[in-house]
Amino acid sequence: MGMTVVEKILARATGQRSVKAGDVLEPRVDLAMSHENAALVINQFLEIYKGTGLEPKVWDASRVAIIFDHRVPAESSKTATNQKKVREFVARHMISKFHDIRGDRGGICHQILPESGYVRPGHVVVGTDSHTTSHGALGAFAFGIGATEMASVWTLGFAVNVEVPATIKVNVTGDFLPMVGPKDLILHLIGTLSAQGANFRVIEFHGPTIARMSTSGRLVICNMSVEAGATSGIVPADAETVHYLREEAGVRDLIDVVLPDADAAYERTVSIDVSQLPPQIACPHTVDNVKPIDQVAGKKIQQVVIGSCTNGRLDDIAAAAAMVRGKSVASGTRMLVFPASGRIYQRALDQGYIADLVRAGAVVMNPGCGPCLGVHEGALGDGEVALSTTNRNFKGRMGNPTAEVFLCSPAVAAASAVAGEITDPRKGA
Amino acid sequence: MAKVVYAVGDDISTDVIYPGRFMATVLPTETPQFAFADDAVFNNQLKNRQIPPGSVIAAGKNFGCGSSREQAVSTLKGHELIIVARSVARIFMQNAVNLGLRLIVVPDLEASLGDEIECEEDRVVNRTSGRNFATERLPSARQAIVDAGGLIPYTRKRLVERSASPR
Numbered sequence: 001m002g003m004t005v006v007e008k009i010l011a012r013a014t015g016q017r018s019v020k021a022g023d024v025l026e027p028r029v030d031l032a033m034s035h036e037n038a039a040l041v042i043n044q045f046l047e048i049y050k051g052t053g054l055e056p057k058v059w060d061a062s063r064v065a066i067i068f069d070h071r072v073p074a075e076s077s078k079t080a081t082n083q084k085k086v087r088e089f090v091a092r093h094m095i096s097k098f099h100d101i102r103g104d105r106g107g108i109c110h111q112i113l114p115e116s117g118y119v120r121p122g123h124v125v126v127g128t129d130s131h132t133t134s135h136g137a138l139g140a141f142a143f144g145i146g147a148t149e150m151a152s153v154w155t156l157g158f159a160v161n162v163e164v165p166a167t168i169k170v171n172v173t174g175d176f177l178p179m180v181g182p183k184d185l186i187l188h189l190i191g192t193l194s195a196q197g198a199n200f201r202v203i204e205f206h207g208p209t210i211a212r213m214s215t216s217g218r219l220v221i222c223n224m225s226v227e228a229g230a231t232s233g234i235v236p237a238d239a240e241t242v243h244y245l246r247e248e249a250g251v252r253d254l255i256d257v258v259l260p261d262a263d264a265a266y267e268r269t270v271s272i273d274v275s276q277l278p279p280q281i282a283c284p285h286t287v288d289n290v291k292p293i294d295q296v297a298g299k300k301i302q303q304v305v306i307g308s309c310t311n312g313r314l315d316d317i318a319a320a321a322a323m324v325r326g327k328s329v330a331s332g333t334r335m336l337v338f339p340a341s342g343r344i345y346q347r348a349l350d351q352g353y354i355a356d357l358v359r360a361g362a363v364v365m366n367p368g369c370g371p372c373l374g375v376h377e378g379a380l381g382d383g384e385v386a387l388s389t390t391n392r393n394f395k396g397r398m399g400n401p402t403a404e405v406f407l408c409s410p411a412v413a414a415a416s417a418v419a420g421e422i423t424d425p426r427k428g429a
Numbered sequence: 430m431a432k433v434v435y436a437v438g439d440d441i442s443t444d445v446i447y448p449g450r451f452m453a454t455v456l457p458t459e460t461p462q463f464a465f466a467d468d469a470v471f472n473n474q475l476k477n478r479q480i481p482p483g484s485v486i487a488a489g490k491n492f493g494c495g496s497s498r499e500q501a502v503s504t505l506k507g508h509e510l511i512i513v514a515r516s517v518a519r520i521f522m523q524n525a526v527n528l529g530l531r532l533i534v535v536p537d538l539e540a541s542l543g544d545e546i547e548c549e550e551d552r553v554v555n556r557t558s559g560r561n562f563a564t565e566r567l568p569s570a571r572q573a574i575v576d577a578g579g580l581i582p583y584t585r586k587r588l589v590e591r592s593a594s595p596r
Contacts, residue, residue, distance in 0.1 A: 146524035
């Protein structure tokens with residue numbers, strides 16, 4: 001029996017000819033990513049060394065990435081002090097893949113890693129962030145871990161006691177309707193599988209729709225695979241992956257592609273035809289509470305959020321700008337836009353998208369996680385309703401347990417900002 | 430015997446257990462004050478030490494879904510709560526094992542607020558309803574970490590072994 005792509009990656013990462021779902025392994029880690037929670041990782045890392053008489057040393061400083069994004073610039077002196085401690089650690093341990101709060105090379109970790117060429121097909125990537133699943137878009141096995149587990153990786157260079165997950169194959173066919181895309185696909189899939197349907201499993205994406213999809217779109221579907229509980233989402237690397245790494249990430253060295261075997265053992269296969277799929281909305285307060293847009297159209301909204309590790313890329317901002325160009329955000333609605341990285345922000349400036357958005361009344365914020373998780377800015381008032389291109393709508397997610405968050409694509413979000421209510425972008429705002 | 434002091438349904442996210450606006454607080458000694466912060470009643474009971482250590486939170490499926498924030502585990506561990514759930518999201522389970530939060534997976538669990546629960550080796554007995562339920566064993570991969578007393582002592586042991594016999 002052949003291997004799935006994740007089984008193949010894990011076999012390589014442990015120097016074995018073959019592995020299968022359920023095996024317990026200690027795969028070497030190619031990249032270990034943290035954000036502000038590196039402050040806690042550092043604390044736990046030093047704790048591991050306590051009493052050993054050994055000098056604390058990161059196993060390989062070139063494989064550690066730290067990107068500030070969750071609370072940038074710092075919202076409190078407490079965060080600022082944590083960030084300061086992380087900077088000191090970065091300097092002491094000579095961690096080069098460090099992205100501080102900067103307009104040029106700063107941004108959200110799940111955009112910085114791909115655009116910087118830090119992730120390659122076949123890599124094992126761990127991150128102290130649940131949306132580390134994003135990097136499956138480049139054909140890597142990437143999964144979220146806690147801070148203590150990261151401290152263990154920093155110490156040993158491998159992840160201890162990893163069970164090879166079973167894989168669900170998702171085969172996607174058909175062309176998207178206009179104004180429908182990857183976000184609608186992944187919301188539909190999460191609604192189909194449920195919030196726990198892929199718990200402890202990998203989602204491996206296949207089919208002509210995926211083959212035609214840009215890396216930006218693949219990042220969307222892998223990013224949100226965790227909302228079905230998945231350990232990781234993954235698109236086996238192809239010509240598009242190599243193109244992205246060469247042209248966008250500036251990778252010059254050899255790119256080694258890992259592919260699943262034709263006779264790989266999948267737990268099950270899910271087939272989706274997107275050709276008639278309408279825009280999808282995840283309704284409060286779970287991401288799997290997904291409905292076609294006509295069931296929620298007309299709902300009044302006080303805040304629209306466009307950005308995040310899910311939908312803050314250039315194509316997302318372009319779609320939003322096209323929708324609001326020459327129009328105005330509805331009175332009573334706030335529109336917040338935050339690009340995923342400094343690079344994307346600059347391109348959006350060059351292309352005139354930022355001007356379109358600002359002239360329409362949108363507030364453009366600095367790259368970072370922004371209002372997504374309710375820690376920093378753009379909090380909701382009591383009973384308010386937000387429509388957002390982010391990835392989670394749990395109770396209290398945007399800082400207020402009495403507020404409601406609906407999730408959607410950038411096109412839906414922008415059309416709705418102009419209308420002041422949830423609006424199908426195909427109906428012409 | 431332990432009492433169910435909090436009963437919740439499916440898909441309780443880490444945003445509910447430990448809201449994001451407290452994420453700047455990271456140390457396990459400081460996180461317990463924000464457990465279930467958006468539920469003022471339960472949060473106050475915890476802060477005022479009205480909940481005895483060893484009390485049970487009974488949960489449905491997919492407990493701890495969402496963000497990987499470890500504060501969601503350290504905040505419950507700080508109150509020495511026991512989580513008995515029908516199923517648990519992967520990262521939360523891993524974090525619980527790593528930090529030593531007691532977590533019992535009981536796929537068919539039925540328990541309500543105020544029930545008296547007994548947690549035995551391979552079953553959970555609900556003394557109030559008189560019913561008992563089989564527990565799901567932790568995968569062996571995780572048992573080794575539990576046996577070591579958590580991931581920090583486990584990794585420290587591996588580190589010391591490695592430095593004693595360089596590969």
